Amino acid sequence: MLVVLGALPFFLYVAVFLLLPIGVLAVEAFRSTDPVTFEETWSTASIEAITGGAFRRAYIGSLQLSGITAVLGAVLGLALAVAILRARRGRLLRRLVLTASGVLANFGGIPLAFAFLATIGNAGVVTALLSDTLGIGTGGFSLYSMTGLALVYLYFLVPLMVLTIVPALEALRPQWREAADNLGASGWQYWRYIGGPVLAPPVIGATMLLFASAFAAYATAKALVGSSVPLVTLQIADALSSNVVVGAENLGKALALGMVLVVGLVMVFYAWVQRRTQRWLS
Amino acid sequence: MTALATGVTGAGSVAPETPVRAARRRPGAWRFAVLAVLGLYFLVPISASVWFTVRDRARGGITARHYTAIPGAEGFAEAFTRSLALAGLTVLIALLLMVPTVVLVNLRLPRLRTTVELLTLMPLVLPPIALVVGVRSVLAWAPDYFLNTPLAEAFFALQEPALPWILVFVYVVLALPFVYRALDAGVRGADLPTLTEAARNLGASWPRVLVSVVLPVLRTSVLNAAFLTLALVLGEFTIANILGFETFPTWILRISGSQPQVSVAVSVLSLLFTWVLLLMISALDRRRGTEETA
Numbered sequence: 001m002l003v004v005l006g007a008l009p010f011f012l013y014v015a016v017f018l019l020l021p022i023g024v025l026a027v028e029a030f031r032s033t034d035p036v037t038f039e040e041t042w043s044t045a046s047i048e049a050i051t052g053g054a055f056r057r058a059y060i061g062s063l064q065l066s067g068i069t070a071v072l073g074a075v076l077g078l079a080l081a082v083a084i085l086r087a088r089r090g091r092l093l094r095r096l097v098l099t100a101s102g103v104l105a106n107f108g109g110i111p112l113a114f115a116f117l118a119t120i121g122n123a124g125v126v127t128a129l130l131s132d133t134l135g136i137g138t139g140g141f142s143l144y145s146m147t148g149l150a151l152v153y154l155y156f157l158v159p160l161m162v163l164t165i166v167p168a169l170e171a172l173r174p175q176w177r178e179a180a181d182n183l184g185a186s187g188w189q190y191w192r193y194i195g196g197p198v199l200a201p202p203v204i205g206a207t208m209l210l211f212a213s214a215f216a217a218y219a220t221a222k223a224l225v226g227s228s229v230p231l232v233t234l235q236i237a238d239a240l241s242s243n244v245v246v247g248a249e250n251l252g253k254a255l256a257l258g259m260v261l262v263v264g265l266v267m268v269f270y271a272w273v274q275r276r277t278q279r280w281l282s
Numbered sequence: 283m284t285a286l287a288t289g290v291t292g293a294g295s296v297a298p299e300t301p302v303r304a305a306r307r308r309p310g311a312w313r314f315a316v317l318a319v320l321g322l323y324f325l326v327p328i329s330a331s332v333w334f335t336v337r338d339r340a341r342g343g344i345t346a347r348h349y350t351a352i353p354g355a356e357g358f359a360e361a362f363t364r365s366l367a368l369a370g371l372t373v374l375i376a377l378l379l380m381v382p383t384v385v386l387v388n389l390r391l392p393r394l395r396t397t398v399e400l401l402t403l404m405p406l407v408l409p410p411i412a413l414v415v416g417v418r419s420v421l422a423w424a425p426d427y428f429l430n431t432p433l434a435e436a437f438f439a440l441q442e443p444a445l446p447w448i449l450v451f452v453y454v455v456l457a458l459p460f461v462y463r464a465l466d467a468g469v470r471g472a473d474l475p476t477l478t479e480a481a482r483n484l485g486a487s488w489p490r491v492l493v494s495v496v497l498p499v500l501r502t503s504v505l506n507a508a509f510l511t512l513a514l515v516l517g518e519f520t521i522a523n524i525l526g527f528e529t530f531p532t533w534i535l536r537i538s539g540s541q542p543q544v545s546v547a548v549s550v551l552s553l554l555f556t557w558v559l560l561l562m563i564s565a566l567d568r569r570r571g572t573e574e575t576a
Contacts, residue, residue, distance in 0.1 A: 003390045007398075010383040014401050017455045021416025022408070028419050080320055083313040093317075099564055103557045104324065109519045110531040111549035114538065115327045118334035118546045125330040155327065158320065209407070216409030219519035223535055233411050233520075240415065240524060249422075256415035263407050 022260060029254040033247045046247070046254035054230065055255065061230035063262070065146060066214035069153040073214075074207040076154065077161020085169050098166065101159035108156045108213075113223035116143060116152045144225050152220055157210045164209060168202035201277040208270045212263055232259055328553070335547040348543040352551070355544055361533035367445060368529065369515035372453040373508045376461045379454065381504070384465040385496050389475060402462035405455050414524045417452055421525075446527045453515050460510040468503025502566050509563050513556050 032043040049055065084094045120126045120143050130136055142148055172195060180190045218233035227234045232255055239252035338345040352358060387395050405413070424437035440448040477499065481491045497504070519531040528536070530552075538545035 003386065006386045007383055007391055007394060010379060010398065011401075013379055013454070014458075017417075017451050018401070018404065018408075018413070021413055021420055023416075024419045025412065025416040076316075076320065079312075079316045083316045086313065099561065100324070102560045102564070103553070106513050106517070106556055106560070107553055109517050110534050111517070111552045114534070114546045114549040115331045115553070117542075119327045119330035123542070125333050126326065155324070212407040212409075216411065218409075218411050219523070219531065222519075222523070223538070233409070236411055236415060237524060240418070249419075252415055253419060256409075256412040259409045259412045263409060267407060 025253050025257050025260065029250065029257040032250055046250045049251060050254045050258060055232075055235060055251075058230040058232045058235040058255075059258065059262075061146070062215055062232040065149060065153070065231065066211050066217075069150050069157055069214045070207050070211035072150070073154050073157030073161050073210045074203065077158045077206075077210075078165055078203065080158065081162045081165050081169055085166070097162065101162040104159040105156055105163055108217065109219035110223050112152060112155060113220045116148075116155075117224070120148075144228065146229055149221060149224060149229060152224065153214050153217060157214060160213060161206055161210060164206040165202060168199060168206075172198060197277075201274055204273050205270055208266050211266060215259070215262065328550075331546050331550050335543050335550060348541075348547040349551070351541075351544055352548055355537060355541070357528070357533055357537070361528050361530050364445065364528070365516055365530035368449055368453065369512045371447075371450045372457060372515050373511045375450060376454045376457045376511055377504060377507065380458070380461045380465055380507075381496070381500065382492065384462065384469055385474070385492065388466070388469045389478060399462070402458040404458075406459040410456060410518075410520045411524065413455070414452065414521045417448065417521075418525065421448065441525075443527060446525070448525065449522060449527060449529070452521050453511075453518060456518065456521075457507075457511040457514055460514065461507040464503050464507040464510065465500065468500045468506075472499045474499060505566055506563050509559050513559050517552065517556070 029046055030042055030044060031040050032045045033040055050059075080097065084097045116124075118124055120141070124143075143152075176194055177190060180194055185193070216233070218237070221229065221231055221234055222237065225234075227238055236252050236255045236259075239248045239255065242248040335348045336344050336346065338347075383398065387398050421437055421441065424434040428434040428437070440446070440451075474496065477495050478491050481495045486494065516530060518529070519535070522529040522532050523535075534545050534548050
């Protein structure tokens with residue numbers, strides 16, 4: 001029985017610094033402050049407020065951006081992973097790409113934003129090259145837009161995909177491919193009936209992780225676009241820093257609670273996919 | 283959840299080579315296209331940033347002036363030392379918390395494994411901004427409900443701007459997934475049950491087992507976890523920004539308006555720093571690999 005006490009610090013810590021804040025969020029999102037009397041009451045005003053107008057646009061913007069970048073990142077990362085694993089003399093290349101992925105997947109946030117600002121921002125090196133030297137301009141592309149953010153997000157999402165999916169690709173046994181070849185299967189048939197089904201769960205799982213990363217990203221967007229692009233994370237920061245609107249703090253909590261719900265739904269979907277596929281993989 | 287996290291701890295480590303099917307088919311042009319396009323995509327921003335910081339706009343040519351300006355830049359010293367202190371404290375607390383927990387779960391409490399695993403993986407998918415909004419709400423209890431009690435004093439002490447302990451405590455939560463995976467891999471790889479049973483049979487107490495057997499065995503995993511946590515804390519922006527503390531990343535954003543080249547120069551250096559940290563992890567992993575096969 002004494003042994004259980006040894007695990008107590010961990011559970012206490014998680015309860016105080018992880019579960020308590022989330023729980024408080026879930027309760028206080030339903031509180032609202034009266035603008036005249038400053039009295040706190042129970043109400044769904046904040047929850048109703050975030051389902052319409054600018055907040056609704058922010059959720060849609062965030063979902064679109066993270067959905068598109070997660071899928072693109074997954075496809076590109078998978079292609080890169082397959083490319084380096086199937087290289088004939090690829091040991092060096094492989095080590096290089098994997099180490100670089102480890103670095104770049106951790107290279108998010110503020111420094112990444114500034115690297116892109118220096119590249120294709122208004123005063124960027126590539127911007128200058130394209131418009132002054134080559135005279136073709138950037139073709140209407142702006143770094144300070146949804147498309148610009150997507151380009152920047154992929155910079156850490158693709159390496160994250162490579163890191164997550166390489167172990168799964170390595171688990172594909174060469175014998176399966178040989179057996180399929182011997183039985184006369186085409187490359188397409190191999191991927192359709194063997195490689196694809198085996199890889200589907202890890203690929204879906206990795207895509208969900210990419211989605212969660214992109215959905216939660218705040219630093220990069222903050223440094224690049226301020227609040228000109230509708231994103232939930234930026235709206236939360238705006239709501240919290242506003243001293244003018246009474247009850248803005250509660251709006252922030254409601255918005256944050258919405259994010260937790262979205263991520264929760266994604267995880268439930270992921271668990272469902274895992275359960276469905278685990279049956280015949282074990 | 284587990285499959286999802288295996289890749290994340292792989293950050294920086296180089297996977298063991300497995301026999302890849304002999305290339306019988308034509309390698310395919312798509313492979314080169316993928317490598318070329320993505321290679322360009324990843325190299326251009328880095329080289330452009332370097333060029334952006336070393337070219338001399340006024341006189342032409344090359345200058346290192348933006349790099350030499352960093353140490354003396356206004357606010358840099360405080361912000362950077364604060365971030366380093368936060369990182370050190372985070373590493374310390376995360377290890378003190380997780381080493382005994384991981385060891386216990388593996389040796390004595392296997393029934394708790396799923397719960398612990400699930401809880402440590404939560405911060406991986408939970409948006410930090412949601413967590414910090416919750417933390418802010420809890421901190422707001424001090425003036426709202428507990429004013430003039432010791433608890434309120436404690437809450438205010440946590441938010442001392444010179445060294446905000448609250449950041450340390452939240453960063454430990456953010457580091458949990460990486461620390462847990464790194465330590466768990468170490469414990470599983472080392473056949474710890476046999477070693478601790480031997481130590482126990484020879485009469486060692488549990489604390490002694492922890493210090494003289496477990497820690498030496500886990501040396502590499504502990505270092506691995508420490509490096510990953512260090513990289514995480516030095517780059518963390520969201521929590522510090524929302525709680526209103528100045529750390530290294532929030533400092534970069536603050537000076538970017540007045541000194542754009544310096545902010546890019548700092549970004550290049552921090553990329554370099556992450557690279558060195560992760561190369562060290564990967565070197566440690568490889569050394570462990572050779573030790574095991576020897």
